[in-house]
Amino acid sequence: MEKRLKSWQGWLLFAGTMAVVFVLGMLASSVTERRAEIASVINNKKTEIKDVEGRNELFEPNYPREYQTWTETADTSFKSLYNGNQAVDVLEQRPNMVVLWAGYTFSKDYSTPRGHMHAIEDMRHTLRVGSPMTEEDGGPQPATCWTCKSPDVPRMMQSIGAENFYKSKWSAMGKEIVNPIGCADCHEPENMNLRISRPALIEAFRRQGKDVTKATPQEMRSLVCAQCHVEYYFKGDGKYLTFPWDKGFTVEDMEAYYDEAGFADYKHKLSRTPILKAQHPDYELS
Template identity: 65%
Template sequence: SKDYGTPRGHMNAVEDIIHTLRTGAPMTDEEGPQPATCWTCKSPDVPRMMDSVGVAEFYNKTWAHWGHEIVNPIGCADCHNAETMDLQISRPALIEGYESMGLNIQESTHQDMRSLACAQCHVEYYFTPEGKYLIFPWHNGMTMEGAEQYYDSIQFADYTHALSKAPIIKAQHPDYEIFKTGIHAQRGVSCADCHMPYTSEGGIKYSSHHVRSPLASMNNTCQVCHRETEEDLRNSVYERQRSANQIRNLVEKELSTAHLEAQFAWEKGATEAQMKDALQLIRQSQWRWDYAVASHGGSFHSPVEFQRILSLSLDRAHKARFEISKVLAELGYTGDVPLPDISTKAKAQKYIGLDMEIERSNKQYFQETVVPKWLKTAKNNNRLVSLK
């Protein structure tokens, strides 16, 4: 990864996607590594543009193409009907995701909507190779295995790993899917119940829109239902995180080693036929690892499912390494595979050929030259509601 920043909340959504190295430094409207689809969850300007130009036409542009239009951060209109303030779904991908399961999202209850408003964005997704259309892979249900089965059925890969040559599925953030397998969701608790707890002011009861961890106000969240002390409840959460991290750390060591050993096998003259089974196992391991670690709060939302997925990832990584060892033996190599020092993020980035100084320099120049033009155009067109 070029960078991976700390989450800063909805108010910073537009600012953060502009600043991240992952969107590159496009100097014109037609340049850049990312499609316009990447804007989908960042702003209420997105539904406006979809209504204006069409959903498919919105997606099928470069990210930079709409830079002067997508300027306001996540706000009321993303989740609420502007006339009635009722909860609504403003992103077509969620509606289409429900339809792919044979369900009608219009039949959802109000309590369902208190989670589905979040599920517009806090989910796993992919872009079609042609047109970059946004799809939720729920055709076989909302499970990790269901999504994998769908991706395999269409022979989809987000990219081919530069070292191992494994066809990788890049998980995004299947927060809603993992949450749905946990005890809170099974008991009818919604995302908003914990992340937007009810508060009262002037005799009026409403959901707090300071969206944050429930641990920040446990008297209004956990302790509404649970009678344990804050310390006990907090430690319960931390214990789930510690247990998950133990498995995650093992997976990351084994999986990264599998990629490096696969690279070594290729260098020794391995054929595609010899590497087929190992690469499929690497694909499966990485998908399971990423599905877990890319989620927000998964180790608490559904600790059993979270650790199950990581354990399966560890199993696939071990099996991949075993398959690679057999390939190396066929090639006459039976010693230990020499591994590079990738003990830090900087060392790993250097090993795979990322020049971070150039990346950061290009991004800074983009922010200083292109972004001000976007904002000026937006302001002149009365698109900019507010600036922080």
């Protein structure tokens, strides 16, 4: 027997279809509106910003809302089960780490990370970069330590070259590196397109036979973070910032890379064992 729609079913189908079409239309119009809004923000800039601009406050007149959310990284009121955004003294919480890290600067001082606006003050505050350290203690530190802290880094690299930047002493760059992680670290200041400002990521991709400038917009949203939130080491006497990704992203791949390069982060003071200490491989593990 042939099944036919009853007339009320036909009307229901019709009404349902109309509702879906209506909602899709609303969505399309909202997308167009948002695009127009972005275009008008970019086309109605109050000030023109060129080149690598470290001073974050110069971006405020053009992008007040983005600027405002950026300042929220200064907030320290949040705390969760795993971590908050207050600098908590980990060595006080877990004194056994002092013994585990004996012979490495982390045994002197290690606090949990905070938001981007604190990057420079926290670095100046930590005992890990103090100059009165001996060679055996890992100090005095090279300027490479500044690399993930400020948009003044790509500015300085442009002016003196990345190699010379890494070779300098940490203290020698102190008067130049003053603005905490900000707009020019992730954006081209003229048009706010996402960009990779740090050579280490570009070079790590190149050694894997990949071109980071070919990344999709979706990949770029994570890659801007991967300039800093990764595992790294300082290669050779030039303290050249390098990501150990040539063999891949897993712990085993990176360990094999380090073994081949004969690299260890430190030699343990009591056991004399060479030890690798991962930094923050957030991009690799996510």
